[in-house]
Amino acid sequence: MFFVSWFLIVTYFYGNMGNLMNVVDPMWRILSSHAGIITSLLTGTTSLLFAGGSAVLNFSFSFVLLSFYTSVEVAVTSVVVTTLKRTIFYGMYTLLTHTLFGLDVIVLPSIIATILGAIPLVGTYWVVLPGAVELWCLRGSYWLALLLLLLHLLPYSFLDTAFYSEIKGAGHPYLTGLSIAGGLYCFGTEGVFIGPVVLCCMLVGVNLFRLLLTEETGIMRMHNYPSSNFSLI
Numbered sequence: 001m002f003f004v005s006w007f008l009i010v011t012y013f014y015g016n017m018g019n020l021m022n023v024v025d026p027m028w029r030i031l032s033s034h035a036g037i038i039t040s041l042l043t044g045t046t047s048l049l050f051a052g053g054s055a056v057l058n059f060s061f062s063f064v065l066l067s068f069y070t071s072v073e074v075a076v077t078s079v080v081v082t083t084l085k086r087t088i089f090y091g092m093y094t095l096l097t098h099t100l101f102g103l104d105v106i107v108l109p110s111i112i113a114t115i116l117g118a119i120p121l122v123g124t125y126w127v128v129l130p131g132a133v134e135l136w137c138l139r140g141s142y143w144l145a146l147l148l149l150l151l152h153l154l155p156y157s158f159l160d161t162a163f164y165s166e167i168k169g170a171g172h173p174y175l176t177g178l179s180i181a182g183g184l185y186c187f188g189t190e191g192v193f194i195g196p197v198v199l200c201c202m203l204v205g206v207n208l209f210r211l212l213l214t215e216e217t218g219i220m221r222m223h224n225y226p227s228s229n230f231s232l233i
Helices: 002-015 017-033 035-100 107-118 124-138 142-164 173-232
Strands: none
Touching (some): 035 107, 035 142
């Protein structure tokens, strides 16, 4: 049965070969005469698609880089400015208070306070302990010793909050101190700036990733919101 059907099909095509050639030949002539136009059209369409895709990709990549660069710039600037403010303030403040109280050791506590202003591993009020001991034990002025300690506890309690509120996206202040210490250990003097920059880049990357996750979650909720309303109705 199969051979009979196949024989009938072959016989049919063989008998109508002339008609098929009459149909295919004009079509082939049209295609061959316009082959250049068709090729140019296909090439142009392909180039347009690739160019448009690369343009969209470049735009998306540039947007991500611009967002990352802007966030890093803001974070690094805020960290550097805040660190400089703390360093200058605590160094000059310690120098002023030790000079007003007439202490014998002035320069060394001021230098240590300046370092602790940049690397807040411990509170800057610890630098007044030698001066407080001098006032209390050597001069017998325990009220002046308590006043000196109080004058250094107040800025640490109130001003540090104002300083650290200016830091945007740089994490806890102790992370800044550890980044400076780690930068000094790994890169030397340049690590004072390299450490906070690396820290800011890492934290900005984490913040951008969280932002993308938040946007995706919001979009999913927007898509699921109408269906939930419909099911409730």
